Amino acid sequence: MLKNESKFTLTVILIASFFELSSCIQNENDKCINFEIKSPKSDWTYYSTEPIIFASSLDNDSLEWESSLDGKLGSGPQISVCLSSGEHLITLSLPEQEISKCVKVIVIQGQNENVFYVTYVPCKKTIKKEACTTGIINTGEKITEFNFSFLTDSVNKFLSCESEFLIDPSIWCDNINYAKLKPYNEISLNRSIIEPILGNRKLFYIADTTGSSSNASSINAVLYYSSDNICAWVPEDLTEDEYSYIDICLENLETIALPRTKTLWGSCADINGDKKIAILFSHTINEEGIALGFFNSADFFTRNVDKSSSHYNPFSNECDIIYAAIPESLDEGTFSASAITATLIHEITHAINFTNKTYNKLLLGKSELVEEIFLNEGLSHLSESLCGYGVSGGNNRFVNYYLNNMAYFSFAGNDYLGRTDSAGCRGATCLFLYWLFLKAGGMSYDESNPLYFIDKGGISFLQSVVASESTGWNSIGEYFKKDTDFLFKEFCVELFNKGTVGVFSENLMDPVTGEFVFPCNEPELYSSTKEYSILSKSAIFFTDIPSSDITMNANKFTPFYFLYK
Numbered sequence: 001m002l003k004n005e006s007k008f009t010l011t012v013i014l015i016a017s018f019f020e021l022s023s024c025i026q027n028e029n030d031k032c033i034n035f036e037i038k039s040p041k042s043d044w045t046y047y048s049t050e051p052i053i054f055a056s057s058l059d060n061d062s063l064e065w066e067s068s069l070d071g072k073l074g075s076g077p078q079i080s081v082c083l084s085s086g087e088h089l090i091t092l093s094l095p096e097q098e099i100s101k102c103v104k105v106i107v108i109q110g111q112n113e114n115v116f117y118v119t120y121v122p123c124k125k126t127i128k129k130e131a132c133t134t135g136i137i138n139t140g141e142k143i144t145e146f147n148f149s150f151l152t153d154s155v156n157k158f159l160s161c162e163s164e165f166l167i168d169p170s171i172w173c174d175n176i177n178y179a180k181l182k183p184y185n186e187i188s189l190n191r192s193i194i195e196p197i198l199g200n201r202k203l204f205y206i207a208d209t210t211g212s213s214s215n216a217s218s219i220n221a222v223l224y225y226s227s228d229n230i231c232a233w234v235p236e237d238l239t240e241d242e243y244s245y246i247d248i249c250l251e252n253l254e255t256i257a258l259p260r261t262k263t264l265w266g267s268c269a270d271i272n273g274d275k276k277i278a279i280l281f282s283h284t285i286n287e288e289g290i291a292l293g294f295f296n297s298a299d300f301f302t303r304n305v306d307k308s309s310s311h312y313n314p315f316s317n318e319c320d321i322i323y324a325a326i327p328e329s330l331d332e333g334t335f336s337a338s339a340i341t342a343t344l345i346h347e348i349t350h351a352i353n354f355t356n357k358t359y360n361k362l363l364l365g366k367s368e369l370v371e372e373i374f375l376n377e378g379l380s381h382l383s384e385s386l387c388g389y390g391v392s393g394g395n396n397r398f399v400n401y402y403l404n405n406m407a408y409f410s411f412a413g414n415d416y417l418g419r420t421d422s423a424g425c426r427g428a429t430c431l432f433l434y435w436l437f438l439k440a441g442g443m444s445y446d447e448s449n450p451l452y453f454i455d456k457g458g459i460s461f462l463q464s465v466v467a468s469e470s471t472g473w474n475s476i477g478e479y480f481k482k483d484t485d486f487l488f489k490e491f492c493v494e495l496f497n498k499g500t501v502g503v504f505s506e507n508l509m510d511p512v513t514g515e516f517v518f519p520c521n522e523p524e525l526y527s528s529t530k531e532y533s534i535l536s537k538s539a540i541f542f543t544d545i546p547s548s549d550i551t552m553n554a555n556k557f558t559p560f561y562f563l564y565k
Contacts, residue, residue, distance in 0.1 A: 068091075198226060206284055234246060278320065299318065301316055409428050444456060
């Protein structure tokens, strides 16, 4: 499905590269005490106005950090410091053992001076330019204190707006230790595979999407469709219209959605060895009214009904399976065939990424590695848009909801109500990931057959996030060899200065589905006369702050800036 074409352009602002000098190892005791510089990493990028986090793998308060240009920086296993412009040789030493390690860092003069940069970085015994540890805006030359309290007068308004969204969560087994479960295809390699026959009946367990019960429903389903790639199971009591809408979903999945999803992310684990992804359509999902579909990672592991066992996993269907609501219309309403198709893309993306991030590593005996929910959901929502079903899946509504209410949502933290997952959070993360996708080069469509994607760098970026040995926020910037905070700041400045039309000026229309890949509104501008809470990994754009009130590096601010923590 993928035609490789590399085109990647990156403007380097700062280069940080690791190297170890033999002169830094001053005593053979280094063999006894092993430590390394964990941050910054090789070839990562920073501005002189941006705090750099220096972290050691050794937790020892006696560690000392020093710059060849700026002198002593601080002590302890982790510090956060702004460095002056130039080439620095950073030395981390443990004087009591006469051991040291080095890293070379090149810093250039900070840009985007019309930006207030708010940081809450824990810092111990920092000698130079201590990082902010309370609600202070670090402006470099001048520190200006602001008091941001919670804006509560509109909370009820946002809650009522959010009721319009139908969130489609993945069902993750948060109470199960994956490392203790037995992967189904690991213990069943010698089983005989029985080719499914249309009309066969099978008992399935299906999770309660409302979360009100830890038990699962059991339903008898009939094998309705089988191909080389998928098999579809349905209830016995479907109407003629429901069969016709399911046919549309399966045709969309077979001819467009599944091939493209595999191109973006790779293949899902073949748990039961039939080389097919199972789709179970169920009325229970419609009736519960919470989701359009879901993926349950417990299905990748062996069923075990012994409550005393560490392998307890009573409702596994022991196959690679996606659960979907019954479509009720062609393209109108919550449970339309087009919306269900988008959800199938979303959930298959979860299954594939769980395979590559977690499951395959467990099979190799590696430690459990599970993606954080904000990034897991953001990637799956972006997958819908890239595969041509972002409008059908409601991604534009999620993104616009965030852009209209930016002060209330974080890209990688809790929102204004303390939630780790919400429509606004998903919209924010999806928007940031799409910007990074384009920054990496994006993709194009094959002129001879537009079903096929041509990778310009964007697909490689997405796959690198999933392949990373890190999770969450830290894994996002690895492809660019930059700290994710740096990229986030760059994204915010570009979004504010250019607006969404300027940033996403090459918004593509999918030549196969006819849907725009990423249509969105302009970001909301806020009044400085009100007080706001500053959420972790968030941005607020203000429109009416007089430039005479604020200075930065002895220069007056423009009336427009964003706040970031």
